[in-house]
Structures are given as C-alpha cells and as structure tokens.
Amino acid sequence: MTSMQLPGYDAWKLQEPPAAIVVTECGRCGVDLCEGDEVYEYDGDYFCSSECLLDYMERCGYVRSMQLELSDVVSTDWED
Numbered sequence: 001m002t003s004m005q006l007p008g009y010d011a012w013k014l015q016e017p018p019a020a021i022v023v024t025e026c027g028r029c030g031v032d033l034c035e036g037d038e039v040y041e042y043d044g045d046y047f048c049s050s051e052c053l054l055d056y057m058e059r060c061g062y063v064r065s066m067q068l069e070l071s072d073v074v075s076t077d078w079e080d
C-alpha cells in the first residue's frame with residue numbers, strides 16, 4: 001500500500017506536535033485551556049466543558065436545578 005501514502009506524510013508524522021499554548025484557564029475548575037481547544041465562553045470567562053459552565057452559572061444564581069412541578073410551568077398570566 002506504499003503507493004497510497006501521501007507525499008510528506010512520513011516527515012509530518014515524525015515531527016513533534018507543537019507545544020500547546022495555554023491561553024487561559026477554566027473559570028470553574030481551573031484546568032489549562034489551550035489554543036485550539038473547544039471551550040464555552042460566558043461573560044468573558046471560558047470553561048472547559050458544559051458541566052463547568054453550568055456549575056459556574058448555578059453558583060452565580062443564573063440557573064438552578066430543581067424538581068419540576070406542574071405549577072412551575074403552568075402560568076396564570078398568559079398573554080394573547
């Protein structure tokens with residue numbers, strides 16, 4: 001299958017991967033966030049995962065986890 005190899009592939013795979021550039025850290029757990037990482041941004045802070053973002057927002061009171069009750073959903077002040 002040598003004919004299938006792309007030119008330069010051997011040279012490419014022998015190279016050291018470039019050192020990850022730490023850009024910032026997770027606003028919740030503090031893990032390093034590197035260039036190219038897929039992160040969540042909220043209000044100028046960056047988070048490594050949706051779990052960290054959600055935990056952060058929960059601590060700040062922006063969201064809450066709760067047991068859903070029908071009365072929470074049924075609103076008495078419908079418009080239209």
Ligand SMILES: [Zn+2]
Pocket residue numbers: 026027028029030031047048049052
């Ligand atoms: Zn995190």
